[in-house]
Amino acid sequence: MSQTFTKSMARNIFYGGSVFFFLLFLALTFDSMSGLPERDNSGNITEQVARGKMVWEQNDCIGCHTLLGEGAYFAPELGNVYTRYGNSTEAIKGFIKSRPKDGIPGRRSMPQFNLSDEDLDAVAEFLKYTSEINTAKNWPPNIQG
Amino acid sequence: MKYQSQAVAKPYFIAAIGLFVGQILFGIILGLQYVIGDFLFPEIPFNVARMVHTNLLIVWLLFGFMGASYYLVPEESETELFSPKLALLTFWIFLVAGALTILGYLLVPYATLAQMTGNDLLPTMGREFLEQPTITKIGIVIVALAFIFNIGMTVLKGRKTVITLVLLLGLVGLAVFFLFSFYNPDNLVKDKFYWWWVVHLWVEGVWELILGSILAFVLIKTTGVDREVIEKWLYVIIALALITGIIGTGHHYFWIGTPEYWQWWGSIFSALEPLPFFMMTVFAFNMVNQRRRNHPNQATVLWAMGTAVMAFLGAGVWGFMHTLAPINYYTHGTQITAAHGHMAFYGAYVMIVLTIISYAMPMLRGREAANSRKSQVVEMWSFWLMTVSMVFITLFLTGAGVLQTYLQRYSDNPLPFMEVQDKIQLFYWMREAAGLVFLIGLVLYLISFFVGGDEVQEAA
Numbered sequence: 385m386s387q388t389f390t391k392s393m394a395r396n397i398f399y400g401g402s403v404f405f406f407l408l409f410l411a412l413t414f415d416s417m418s419g420l421p422e423r424d425n426s427g428n429i430t431e432q433v434a435r436g437k438m439v440w441e442q443n444d445c446i447g448c449h450t451l452l453g454e455g456a457y458f459a460p461e462l463g464n465v466y467t468r469y470g471n472s473t474e475a476i477k478g479f480i481k482s483r484p485k486d487g488i489p490g491r492r493s494m495p496q497f498n499l500s501d502e503d504l505d506a507v508a509e510f511l512k513y514t515s516e517i518n519t520a521k522n523w524p525p526n527i528q529g
Numbered sequence: 530m531k532y533q534s535q536a537v538a539k540p541y542f543i544a545a546i547g548l549f550v551g552q553i554l555f556g557i558i559l560g561l562q563y564v565i566g567d568f569l570f571p572e573i574p575f576n577v578a579r580m581v582h583t584n585l586l587i588v589w590l591l592f593g594f595m596g597a598s599y600y601l602v603p604e605e606s607e608t609e610l611f612s613p614k615l616a617l618l619t620f621w622i623f624l625v626a627g628a629l630t631i632l633g634y635l636l637v638p639y640a641t642l643a644q645m646t647g648n649d650l651l652p653t654m655g656r657e658f659l660e661q662p663t664i665t666k667i668g669i670v671i672v673a674l675a676f677i678f679n680i681g682m683t684v685l686k687g688r689k690t691v692i693t694l695v696l697l698l699g700l701v702g703l704a705v706f707f708l709f710s711f712y713n714p715d716n717l718v719k720d721k722f723y724w725w726w727v728v729h730l731w732v733e734g735v736w737e738l739i740l741g742s743i744l745a746f747v748l749i750k751t752t753g754v755d756r757e758v759i760e761k762w763l764y765v766i767i768a769l770a771l772i773t774g775i776i777g778t779g780h781h782y783f784w785i786g787t788p789e790y791w792q793w794w795g796s797i798f799s800a801l802e803p804l805p806f807f808m809m810t811v812f813a814f815n816m817v818n819q820r821r822r823n824h825p826n827q828a829t830v831l832w833a834m835g836t837a838v839m840a841f842l843g844a845g846v847w848g849f850m851h852t853l854a855p856i857n858y859y860t861h862g863t864q865i866t867a868a869h870g871h872m873a874f875y876g877a878y879v880m881i882v883l884t885i886i887s888y889a890m891p892m893l894r895g896r897e898a899a900n901s902r903k904s905q906v907v908e909m910w911s912f913w914l915m916t917v918s919m920v921f922i923t924l925f926l927t928g929a930g931v932l933q934t935y936l937q938r939y940s941d942n943p944l945p946f947m948e949v950q951d952k953i954q955l956f957y958w959m960r961e962a963a964g965l966v967f968l969i970g971l972v973l974y975l976i977s978f979f980v981g982g983d984e985v986q987e988a989a
Contacts, residue, residue, distance in 0.1 A: 391757060394764035395691075402771040409775045412794065416722070419788045424718040434715040441655025441713075442643040447576025452785045453862030454721065455657055458563070458575050460946035461862065485571065492566030492947070495574050497640070514717060520792065523784035525859060528943045 436510025606687025
């Protein structure tokens, strides 16, 4: 690099640029947080939904599935599974309950988690709440997730 | 080795390599589960194997970063490490905590592990990459603080260089942003928003400072180019990394219930994220061209240049490929993401750790500067086998991802997820084959440590 561009100039760009853009990031974060209630469906976070999120986490569902596109890519997207299953929490619960404990020969299969009825209800409600989050352009692009 | 206390780096590097082997073995299992769905089911379900694969990666990279710091900071600071004893103590704490966590994943169902470790009290588990029990997370924080204290005190009492300063900034950032892993609100959108403060601000933020400073150190040592020149490059690279990368976080805020303006902020800034990686490639090649010495450890020079190129391809090019919002709308959460993740992690972080290990290990094992010619040849073969097979893993996953995106998201009659998976099996088989070649490369890498012979001397 040329001699006129000195190390101290490079250093100043680093410190100045990093601080400036971090502050900008904080400002955007602040604005996002105040805008969230219009989109994030937080009005529907009941105790049951919160419990459902915990069931979701404590069985590491994200280790196979994606949720709003984030997670593992081994099993279907579940951000819209409630709509994919015809707006039915019963269908979701039925699927989870009916998984064979030894799997399906040669194929991928969801484990049998032996969830209690309360946990089943909770995780289904959590997925319903998730499907009602207002994602930009209604992502995912179609019902298949 | 100039300072006695640099020796504490050795166990860190050995542990890193050991866990790397574990990571790859689980990678092979996962690849097989993609094509033989019931492989090891229900004993080791996919989600457990994946947790082991990704968590081992994170832990061994952290071991590598710590080993790198313990090796290079005394040399840069021209003083012994503040406390070698503390460094050894934190080594054992980190290793035992890491091993127990992995055993926990493998031996009991995850829900039981959550219950055993009191996840109800402070729920932090079950989120991608942050699956560790809360108590392990607390352990990580304690180890990180002790480590940063040790490194910080060493820097304070010795010579201050740009390299140690940037490294320290990166390490402090690593510790600070990890604290967001303890924030897990019921609100899924907020949870996801701040989850990225750990994940993105690590790998596309502060880790790049660590990467840059290790690379700069190795290039100073192996090329003999003037420190002033290298430090200027380092500042430029990390400036670009943070200027683009911080707001670049926005490319994760497109479709998770966050305001729509992130599609603009995220697209524009993350489109610029390849720049620092491009600069890094130009930097590495320039320094090697302007070298004032021919370092006897040519394997290290190969790793260093490989890091720059592969980081640019994996993080830069493969990242750019799906970072613009209109494209990401279709590709988000498909095998395209997996392709990018593999090459970016390998190219940037795996390779920089292997670079510093390649540079430091001969001296940590009592040699003057380098291994024998024969040993270096084996090491360079392992470089090419692992690197080329990773390119193919990435290409096959990209092929799978393009087809998946088309069949499931873009065509007139979108097909269900599992039907699409069946149609793209061939790509998964080829990925698995490339993975096995990677494993062969890794075995060669291990063998290179045991190849004897006379040390290569520097040509006058």
